[in-house]
Amino acid sequence: MGRQRSGMIHAPLLGMNPRNAALLSILGVSVASLIAIRTDVPKRHSSDSSLPQPPSALASSATTPSGDTGSTAATSALEKAISNGAVPTVRPSGPVQGSPLSFNREAPKGLKGRIMPVSLSESNYAENDKVAFPNPDGTATTGTINSVQSLPNGTLIEGELPSGGSFSVHLSKTAASGHLLFPKSFRALELRTEPSGDTIMVERLLSDIICAPGIPSQPVASI
Numbered sequence: 001m002g003r004q005r006s007g008m009i010h011a012p013l014l015g016m017n018p019r020n021a022a023l024l025s026i027l028g029v030s031v032a033s034l035i036a037i038r039t040d041v042p043k044r045h046s047s048d049s050s051l052p053q054p055p056s057a058l059a060s061s062a063t064t065p066s067g068d069t070g071s072t073a074a075t076s077a078l079e080k081a082i083s084n085g086a087v088p089t090v091r092p093s094g095p096v097q098g099s100p101l102s103f104n105r106e107a108p109k110g111l112k113g114r115i116m117p118v119s120l121s122e123s124n125y126a127e128n129d130k131v132a133f134p135n136p137d138g139t140a141t142t143g144t145i146n147s148v149q150s151l152p153n154g155t156l157i158e159g160e161l162p163s164g165g166s167f168s169v170h171l172s173k174t175a176a177s178g179h180l181l182f183p184k185s186f187r188a189l190e191l192r193t194e195p196s197g198d199t200i201m202v203e204r205l206l207s208d209i210i211c212a213p214g215i216p217s218q219p220v221a222s223i
Contacts, residue, residue, distance in 0.1 A: 070096030073138030086132035090118035113203030
């Protein structure tokens with residue numbers, strides 16, 4: 001009674017209760033065969049590259065498409081305008097950020113669209129000169145200077161843009177400020193130098209720049 005048969009399965013060894021162990025012993029299943037089955041199963045480690053990775057790991061390994069078609073296209077458009085005789089004011093200097101605005105009369109005030117970093121161009125301006133401005137949408141706008149004022153801290157140029165638009169821009173060696181107005185599309189471009197010293201071109205709603213239910217088409221200087 002005190003000695004087990006050699007074919008008897010040792011329950012504690014395989015982690016099963018004595019009744020199941022006795023049943024397997026009657027069926028003739030040996031301890032060695034069960035141990036072999038348990039040990040032959042390959043172990044899978046969390047580092048196995050064939051296993052699905054958690055979303056965070058997949059996200060961190062993915063590459064985010066980059067590219068700035070806005071400033072690249074604006075640079076090309078600006079260079080084309082310059083080659084046609086226009087004088088540059090500012091040039092794109094970094095990636096365009098933000099999303100386009102929906103320009104209409106019902107749009108809420110205070111919205112801002114795409115923002116394009118720009119660098120200042122040191123140019124000489126004269127009345128009747130063609131002048132070019134890069135736009136955050138990847139284009140360039142060419143206007144005609146109607147007025148040039150030399151000021152102690154820079155130069156103020158004002159004039160007309162296509163389709164009844166107008167501009168009034170103050171430029172110096174270190175800063176810029178002013179607006180380009182496009183009444184027919186209810187939009188404007190704001191040119192400004194931030195306290196950090198960075199100069200940017202910002203898409204704005206026309207209603208945020210001028211206060212009128214009727215949108216003027218004459219140059220800013222005559223409003």
